Amino acid sequence: MIHKSLIIIFLFLLFIFPSSFAQNKDSLMIRQIYSEILTHGQAYPQLEYLCKKIGARLSGSPQAAAAVEYTRYLMDTMKLDRVFLQPVMVPHWVRGQKEVGKILNSKQIGEQIVNVCALGNSVGTGKGGITAKVLEVKNFEELKNLGKGKVNGKIVFFNRPMDATKFNTFEAYGGASDQRGAGPSEAAKLGAIGVVVRSLASEIDDFPHTGSTRYQFVRQIPAVAISTKGAELLSSLLKNDTTLLFHFETHCQMFPDILSYNVIGEIKGSEKPEEIIVVGGHLDSWDLAEGAHDDGAGCMQAIEVLRAFKALNIKPKRTIRAVMFMNEENGLRGGLEYAKIALENNEKHIAAIESDRGGFTPREFTTEAAKEILQKMQVWTPLFEPYGINAIKQGGGGADISPLRNQNTVLIGYVPDSQRYFDLHHTAQDTFDKVNKRELNLGAGAMAALVYLLSENGL
Numbered sequence: 360m361i362h363k364s365l366i367i368i369f370l371f372l373l374f375i376f377p378s379s380f381a382q383n384k385d386s387l388m389i390r391q392i393y394s395e396i397l398t399h400g401q402a403y404p405q406l407e408y409l410c411k412k413i414g415a416r417l418s419g420s421p422q423a424a425a426a427v428e429y430t431r432y433l434m435d436t437m438k439l440d441r442v443f444l445q446p447v448m449v450p451h452w453v454r455g456q457k458e459v460g461k462i463l464n465s466k467q468i469g470e471q472i473v474n475v476c477a478l479g480n481s482v483g484t485g486k487g488g489i490t491a492k493v494l495e496v497k498n499f500e501e502l503k504n505l506g507k508g509k510v511n512g513k514i515v516f517f518n519r520p521m522d523a524t525k526f527n528t529f530e531a532y533g534g535a536s537d538q539r540g541a542g543p544s545e546a547a548k549l550g551a552i553g554v555v556v557r558s559l560a561s562e563i564d565d566f567p568h569t570g571s572t573r574y575q576f577v578r579q580i581p582a583v584a585i586s587t588k589g590a591e592l593l594s595s596l597l598k599n600d601t602t603l604l605f606h607f608e609t610h611c612q613m614f615p616d617i618l619s620y621n622v623i624g625e626i627k628g629s630e631k632p633e634e635i636i637v638v639g640g641h642l643d644s645w646d647l648a649e650g651a652h653d654d655g656a657g658c659m660q661a662i663e664v665l666r667a668f669k670a671l672n673i674k675p676k677r678t679i680r681a682v683m684f685m686n687e688e689n690g691l692r693g694g695l696e697y698a699k700i701a702l703e704n705n706e707k708h709i710a711a712i713e714s715d716r717g718g719f720t721p722r723e724f725t726t727e728a729a730k731e732i733l734q735k736m737q738v739w740t741p742l743f744e745p746y747g748i749n750a751i752k753q754g755g756g757g758a759d760i761s762p763l764r765n766q767n768t769v770l771i772g773y774v775p776d777s778q779r780y781f782d783l784h785h786t787a788q789d790t791f792d793k794v795n796k797r798e799l800n801l802g803a804g805a806m807a808a809l810v811y812l813l814s815e816n817g818l
């Protein structure tokens with residue numbers, strides 16, 4: 360009798376609250392996904408291999424080619440429905456011999472070596488380097504106000520720090536990165552012969568942060584990033600001494616474009632295979648370190664999503680693709696090519712998730728989706744709360760997936776804690792030992808759980 364009445368109550372509840380039962384089913388599956396990844400996850404040892412055995416993976420380098428082979432091999436062994444390479448021509452920039460940076464003729468300290476590194480894509484000074492007086496500015500307006508008369512023949516020193524008052528360090532980064540991206544060309548327009556940019560860093564330390572610069576249609580002048588410690592020193596000396604000189608020597612060079620690949624693994628959808636969900640990161644990195652957080656972590660998390668689905672024998676309703684994009688750092692060619700081919704093939708990408716903010720503790724997801732879609736996704740927030748993800752909110756997706764924007768794809772960014780990222784970003788410090796296994800796995804769990812919900816429910 361008891362059994363019968365329980366069944367009646369159960370059916371009654373199911374009738375009244377069908378969605379809560381669906382959520383309960385989802386929450387059980389999400390628990391299984393996290394448990395699988397936290398106990399059997401492979402992202403960490405695979406990231407170790409990528410960082411330690413392959414290393415820095417700048418586009419066009421032999422290591423980038425080795426990373427293509429490695430990630431293809433990993434996915435080949437996973438019994439996926441399809442693993443393939445997507446050819447893409449990428450820029451081939453090479454740093455060359457280590458850079459030299461020096462303050463000269465300082466009334467206070469005479470001569471002092473400072474840590475600099477060439478900005479990605481920049482031209483080199485060649486042997487002998489360049490030496491000139493320095494003009495410090497905080498922004499382009501200040502530079503323009505100085506005018507050609509003052510800027511001509513000088514080295515321009517862009518020294519606007521990242522805003523430490525911003526909680527979100529990516530916002531602080533975004534608020535200062537124009538100096539690196541456009542600074543060299545803005546200075547060249549007024550006749551400068553070289554540019555020194557304060558490293559985009561949260562801390563004052565001795566590590567220069569590289570990153571790409573984008574030349575406009577003006578003379579290409581050499582450009583370096585200076586460590587924040589070096590920037591503070593140079594700035595303090597310039598206050599009472601405008602005649603000091605700065606010297607730097609770089610040997611970087613841009614070679615003709617070279618063939619590389621996006622690496623793609625796929626599990627076909629069981630009910631709606633034509634609807635594709637992408638999860639990915641970028642396989643290339645800067646050349647100064649191992650690209651552990653940026654973005655080996657994101658790539659290995661994306662592969663882990665597929666591994667967990669296979670291990671748990673989940674047959675997703677929609678197609679899931681893990682994509683290792685090539686050349687995010689100095690060209691975005693992989694992301695552009697991926698979107699171009701998707702359009703040509705009439706593929707329907709309903710959502711794309713990018714992990715390119717480091718392998719730190721998960722915090723939230725951000726999406727560029729319209730309000731109604733965002734609200735639909737926000738219904739899932741309670742499913743993530745047990746795992747430390749407390750929000751799905753409006754915000755950026757990611758660079759590599761951004762070219763899918765005009766194909767009706769919902770772009771989603773995986774957002775871990777951002778407080779330590781810009782201590783390491785684009786420096787010699789971005790090494791495997793800075794990645795915590797559990798944090799990395801929790802990120803993979805969050806991404807896999809979201810992929811599962813997207814694949815079950817669509818958008």
Ligand SMILES: [Zn+2]
Pocket residue numbers: 641653654687715
């Ligand atoms: Zn990155």
